[in-house]
Amino acid sequence: MQTRLLLVEDDPEIARVVRDMFVRDGYHVTWATTGLEGWEDFQEAHYDIALVDLMLPEMDGFTLCKNIRWNSDIPLIIISARKEDEDKIEGLDIGADDYVAKPFSLKELKARVESQLRRWNRYQGVPRHENKSSFNGGVTIYWDQNKVHVNEEETPLTVKEFDLLRVLAQNPERIFSKEELFEHVWRQVDQDGLHTVTVHIKSLRTKLKDPVKTPQYIQTIWGKGYQFIGELL
Structure with missing residues (x-):
């Protein structure tokens, strides 16, 4: 089965490059351009990992990450131009698994995604909640x-x-x-x-x-x- 990746990024140039790389690697990628759109996409389908920018219209990335984490334990990676330690700490505190600062290399992003997926796959099959x-x-x-x-x-x-x-x-x-x-x-x-x-x-x-x-x-x-x-x- 294809790995399903949710990408929430309002910069079209960055988003297209990231999306195209993961599509070439066999991922199924859903691209949302606002926080609310990303939240709706997450609610409507199953995803294995999410990449979320912080500076998003309608709903900021912190809020989106909180909403996702309250519903799911899937890997969450923040990608953002905000490099302040406070932003990184807040992102990790609300449940993000990693924080990648812009500009980033595609190789580094791919490696971090694959690392989080390997870790996640080890624990799949252990439900967060009973039926x-x-x-x-x-x-x-x-x-x-x-x-x-x-x-x-x-x-x-x-x-x-x-x-x-x-x-x-x-x-x-x-x-x-x-x-x-x-x-x-x-x-x-x-x-x-x-x-x-x-x-x-x-x-x-x-x-x-x-x-x-x-x-x-x-x-x-x-x-x-x-x-x-x-x-x-």
């Missing part, structure tokens, strides 16, 4: 079926409600702001979307039978956002 997770209080999430049972009865969730539950429950130690959840689930950057998140969280809590004052699953962290606190059985 099913059961929590105290009677909630069971079936990840591969996009279904939730409450007290052994299926509770229908909308697509957005399940996506919200997925990102929260699969990253239980993290507090997500409304802005982050809106960007991640709705794939948009819009301050007006914060009310949308509030409404969907309220609906999700109702369906999970999770009271706001004594939550078992979704806790409001005042002034910061939401955190999943469910206890696995």
Whole structure:
């Protein structure tokens, strides 16, 4: 099978050269020119590795990398003209596996991609999450079926409600702001979307039978956002 590579780069000259090199080497390359486009592409297909620029329109590379990492453990390589140590540290802190500064040689980039893929392939077959997770209080999430049972009865969730539950429950130690959840689930950057998140969280809590004052699953962290606190059985 072809290795699927997601390239998110708004400079057409750099992107075409990088894309053409990997296509010649037998990769299937998807090229996105904005952060939002890259996030949509990632959501719609399976990829083995992603190359992400930092200075992107619509959604910056840091945010895109965070969104990808919350959903997947695939290798992530940042390619950027920003050479400050702070940018490199932030990139690695949010889950990137490597940082390649522009200008770079194609041979070096190819070598780094192949190195990350070798490392990734060693651990493939070890799933990040089980197909099913059961929590105290009677909630069971079936990840591969996009279904939730409450007290052994299926509770229908909308697509957005399940996506919200997925990102929260699969990253239980993290507090997500409304802005982050809106960007991640709705794939948009819009301050007006914060009310949308509030409404969907309220609906999700109702369906999970999770009271706001004594939550078992979704806790409001005042002034910061939401955190999943469910206890696995």
